[in-house]
Amino acid sequence: MKIVHYVNQFFGGIGAEEEAGRPLEIREGAVGPGRLLEQLFGDGSQVLTTFVCGDNYAVEQQDQLITDVLNHLRASGADLFVAGPCFEAGRYGMAAGALCSAVQAELHIPAVTAMGGENPGVDLYREELFIVDSGASASAMSQVVTRMVALGKKLVAGEEIGTPADEGYIPRGLIRDAFVEQNAGQRLVAMVMDKVNGDPFESEMMSTSFEPIPMPAAVADISKARVMVITDGGLVPSGNPDGIEGMAATRWGTYSIKDKDGLDGKDYEISHGGYDPRFVEADPDRLVPLDALRQMEKEGIIGELHNEFISTSGLANPLSNTRRMGKEMAQRVKELGVDAVIVTST
Amino acid sequence: MRLTLARHPVTEIKFGDETSLDGTALSINESELRALLLEDQRLESVGLDVVRPGENCRAGPVFDIIEPRAKADGGSPDFPGVLGPSAIAGIGTTHVLEGAAVTVVDCRPTVTARAAKRSILEMSGEGAARSPYSALQHLVLTPRSRADVPSHSALNATRMAGLKAAVYMAQAARTRQPITTETLGPIGPTEPGREGLHRVAYIGQIYSRQRSPEIDEHIFYGLNTTGMLPVLTNPNEWLDGAVLPSYDTSLGGAETYFYQNHPVITDLYRRHNEGELNFVGAVASISGLDNEDRDRLCQVAAHLVKWGLNADAAVLTKHGGGVPHADMAQTARLLERMEVSTAVMVSDMSRDRRVESALLFNFPEVNAIVYCGGGDTKWTVPAVERIIAGNPQVEEMLAQSQELMASSIAGVVNQQGASHVRAMTY
Amino acid sequence: MQITSALPIAKMVGSNRVVLGNGIVHVAGDPNLPVNEEKDLRRRLVQKALDALESEAKE
Numbered sequence: 045m046k047i048v049h050y051v052n053q054f055f056g057g058i059g060a061e062e063e064a065g066r067p068l069e070i071r072e073g074a075v076g077p078g079r080l081l082e083q084l085f086g087d088g089s090q091v092l093t094t095f096v097c098g099d100n101y102a103v104e105q106q107d108q109l110i111t112d113v114l115n116h117l118r119a120s121g122a123d124l125f126v127a128g129p130c131f132e133a134g135r136y137g138m139a140a141g142a143l144c145s146a147v148q149a150e151l152h153i154p155a156v157t158a159m160g161g162e163n164p165g166v167d168l169y170r171e172e173l174f175i176v177d178s179g180a181s182a183s184a185m186s187q188v189v190t191r192m193v194a195l196g197k198k199l200v201a202g203e204e205i206g207t208p209a210d211e212g213y214i215p216r217g218l219i220r221d222a223f224v225e226q227n228a229g230q231r232l233v234a235m236v237m238d239k240v241n242g243d244p245f246e247s248e249m250m251s252t253s254f255e256p257i258p259m260p261a262a263v264a265d266i267s268k269a270r271v272m273v274i275t276d277g278g279l280v281p282s283g284n285p286d287g288i289e290g291m292a293a294t295r296w297g298t299y300s301i302k303d304k305d306g307l308d309g310k311d312y313e314i315s316h317g318g319y320d321p322r323f324v325e326a327d328p329d330r331l332v333p334l335d336a337l338r339q340m341e342k343e344g345i346i347g348e349l350h351n352e353f354i355s356t357s358g359l360a361n362p363l364s365n366t367r368r369m370g371k372e373m374a375q376r377v378k379e380l381g382v383d384a385v386i387v388t389s390t
Numbered sequence: 391m392r393l394t395l396a397r398h399p400v401t402e403i404k405f406g407d408e409t410s411l412d413g414t415a416l417s418i419n420e421s422e423l424r425a426l427l428l429e430d431q432r433l434e435s436v437g438l439d440v441v442r443p444g445e446n447c448r449a450g451p452v453f454d455i456i457e458p459r460a461k462a463d464g465g466s467p468d469f470p471g472v473l474g475p476s477a478i479a480g481i482g483t484t485h486v487l488e489g490a491a492v493t494v495v496d497c498r499p500t501v502t503a504r505a506a507k508r509s510i511l512e513m514s515g516e517g518a519a520r521s522p523y524s525a526l527q528h529l530v531l532t533p534r535s536r537a538d539v540p541s542h543s544a545l546n547a548t549r550m551a552g553l554k555a556a557v558y559m560a561q562a563a564r565t566r567q568p569i570t571t572e573t574l575g576p577i578g579p580t581e582p583g584r585e586g587l588h589r590v591a592y593i594g595q596i597y598s599r600q601r602s603p604e605i606d607e608h609i610f611y612g613l614n615t616t617g618m619l620p621v622l623t624n625p626n627e628w629l630d631g632a633v634l635p636s637y638d639t640s641l642g643g644a645e646t647y648f649y650q651n652h653p654v655i656t657d658l659y660r661r662h663n664e665g666e667l668n669f670v671g672a673v674a675s676i677s678g679l680d681n682e683d684r685d686r687l688c689q690v691a692a693h694l695v696k697w698g699l700n701a702d703a704a705v706l707t708k709h710g711g712g713v714p715h716a717d718m719a720q721t722a723r724l725l726e727r728m729e730v731s732t733a734v735m736v737s738d739m740s741r742d743r744r745v746e747s748a749l750l751f752n753f754p755e756v757n758a759i760v761y762c763g764g765g766d767t768k769w770t771v772p773a774v775e776r777i778i779a780g781n782p783q784v785e786e787m788l789a790q791s792q793e794l795m796a797s798s799i800a801g802v803v804n805q806q807g808a809s810h811v812r813a814m815t816y
Numbered sequence: 817m818q819i820t821s822a823l824p825i826a827k828m829v830g831s832n833r834v835v836l837g838n839g840i841v842h843v844a845g846d847p848n849l850p851v852n853e854e855k856d857l858r859r860r861l862v863q864k865a866l867d868a869l870e871s872e873a874k875e
Contacts, residue, residue: 171744207814217745218816219738221766221796223520228735228762229653229807232705233590233661235758236733240588240703248813249736249759250745257830263869271866277843317640318711320601323842330845335855336862346866360712362742384869386862388843389820600840680821680839713840716824752828 045089050127056096066098084193102139129158129178137165154199269383272350276358277390278316290317296356306335318359393626394483396568400490432547437532449778451506453496455645458487460560469631471612480626485563491526494552497780503787517769521801542604579700584668591701592672598710599679620675620691643805653807670699677714692724719751726755733758761813763803767796833868
């Protein structure tokens with residue numbers, strides 16, 4: 045097995061924090077924990093190259109670091125890229141994660157790293173990488189490296205990787221189906237009995253937590269404001285010109301309401317698989333309240349109604365998708381000089 | 391309330407001169423059954439096909455799967471409120487053709503190939519191996535309505551045909567000695583001899599108001615659930631024909647078969663009979679249309695469990711997608727706040743199979759979550775020799791070798807709890 | 817601001833200004849009402865939404 049290894053200035057034996065600015069050095073052979081790697085891989089495995097880099101340099105010059113490492117690796121014939129273990133060293137973890145991710149994605153060389161659960165690199169890279177749970181203390185070095193080696197061997201051999209508990213890596217947050225002996229009804233009853241008895245139980249799914257969103261400032265005077273409507277109820281012009289998917293939508297559209305005092309059902313359709321669309325199809329004002337807003341515009345209650353609405357469908361959509369679309373819409377709304385948005389959700 | 395299930399194992403279904411049960415072989419007089427079903431003037435024809443486990447056969451779209459059952463005299467009627475007068479179900483003896491099923495195909499010409507993929511009966515291969523339905527002897531019904539029958543009425547005729555055929559078949563067992571009998575009940579918060587055991591209730595959603603039910607959509611004793619609040623039920627009612635799935639098969643992952651053989655209720659009864667817990671009852675609930683409706687429904691369901699059943703633990707299942715999901719969680723949270731421990735069963739709502747996308751609630755106290763299936767598992771199924779399809783476009787789709795999601799094969803992913811799928815976080 | 821009938825979901829994801837809609841299948845309408853009454857209802861709902869946009873407090 046041919047391994048290439050990344051360590052920071054501390055584990056590379058250069059020095060502690062005072063050396064954190066050191067640029068990338070490329071050394072032949074194993075350095076520091078790399079010797080343990082070599083030994084545990086056995087079978088004549090060797091660390092071809094060790095990249096040693098200061099933590100500050102790695103974070104400040106991350107793009108350069110990645111480019112240099114990728115350039116060197118391209119011709120190296122390495123089977124596996126290993127970074128760390130980084131324990132709770134945050135900058136080290138960020139660099140290790142970024143490098144593993146780039147090496148994996150661009151060179152298709154398997155990569156493994158190790159970090160403590162609180163390392164900021166974990167949140168950033170857990171989904172794409174196998175990050176062995178190193179705990180906080182470097183005194184567990186040999187156990188951690190042992191697990192990295194076991195995982196590395198499997199990755200190189202293309203073997204199936206087991207559960208986080210079995211393999212010792214930090215859960216990547218990916219859900220996979222498994223078939224089990226007990227049906228869901230039996231598992232449900234078993235779980236509530238454990239819970240009510242005060243026994244430990246293992247939930248099959250985790251709750252999702254959302255970061256609080258700061259309250260946006262109020263509109264000073266709505267009678268001078270430019271107002272726009274956005275809906276996630278899937279209202280689209282007949283024929284669905286932008287092909288907005290009725291479920292897990294990846295697209296959104298902007299549709300003109302210029303010169304319209306209300307919406308006519310025959311001009312529109314609903315692309316949304318999650319609710320009974322008949323009422324909105326009969327009168328789309330029930331979703332995009334154009335008639336009321338146009339009236340209020342005429343009466344001067346609002347300054348101006350923006351002459352388009354934005355639409356997508358909000359059903360069973362991955363957060364990564366909705367975050368992206370939300371950002372795109374916000375960008376668009378800003379560019380249009382809109383002061384206030386009413387979002388209607390089904 | 392006592393319900394005796396008199397079970398008659400069936401290992402073969404065949405057509406014969408008279409409808410009778412001989413050992414474990416059920417003979418059906420095809421023309422007699424057809425004539426019975428065609429008494430419904432809305433139906434133009436009805437196909438009857440016997441399908442066996444392991445057979446190279448695919449049928450769809452599945453409208454419902456029903457276990458053939460018929461009531462003995464002296465108990466409640468068969469499918470009360472639907473086939474007969476509304477009376478409380480779950481009383482007396484019910485003859486059960488164990489191992490048999492009536493599978494009803496939706497034959498409306500408007501059903502697209504894509505819609506038909508929501509529920510397919512798969513009798514052989516890898517996917518079938520994961521569905522309890524592939525182990526059953528099926529009589530597959532293809533009831534075709536006249537062209538002038540409106541869509542909801544065609545579905546009503548489809549439902550009625552399935553139920554009538556199921557009762558007709560099981561009536562053959564009424565004169566036979568059952569191989570096993572099981573008596574369920576009485577249960578309830580006031581049953582003596584259960585002191586010191588945890589009092590466990592079941593709350594099952596039977597409908598979601600995301601879609602307005604059709605006027606003739608029989609869900610609870612024939613009621614289409616409009617205006618309905620959660621109701622206290624004896625679990626025997628669920629097992630004995632009081633509850634039927636919605637017409638909309640895209641919402642539920644539910645079939646009549648697993649109301650009759652309800653996985654949650656069955657397991658609660660098993661543990662009750664083993665003296666592990668005190669099964670105090672069941673609540674049939676609905677998920678709401680809007681916020682007021684939701685609050686009302688969740689509060690009534692939770693209060694029935696706490697104050698009606700005096701439960702200290704409850705298990706909850708949902709019917710449908712995101713809104714039902716949120717309602718189930720809200721009901722569980724209300725219960726937790728009333729010191730009733732809960733566990734909920736969810737399907738995976740994420741498309742990207744990421745933990746962060748999967749759940750539609752974030753209540754720290756609703757932390758006991760069982761998963762009953764998602765979008766991960768699929769199989770490439772081969773072309774099959776025998777196809778029983780609702781219409782020509784569906785027939786073309788079913789015939790092909792194709793990739794089928796686990797949720798496409800009836801019985802693999804099921805919100806009533808029959809799923810053997812669980813989620814592992816990697 | 818958001819008009820929605822799925823309040824638990826809006827709360828969960830952290831929407832700040834929320835006005836309750838009139839049902840999932842007709843957020844800003846009510847097909848059971850005569851046309852004029854439905855229009856009034858919609859107008860009141862939109863007015864509430866505008867009020868929320870002008871206010872610093874949560875609805």
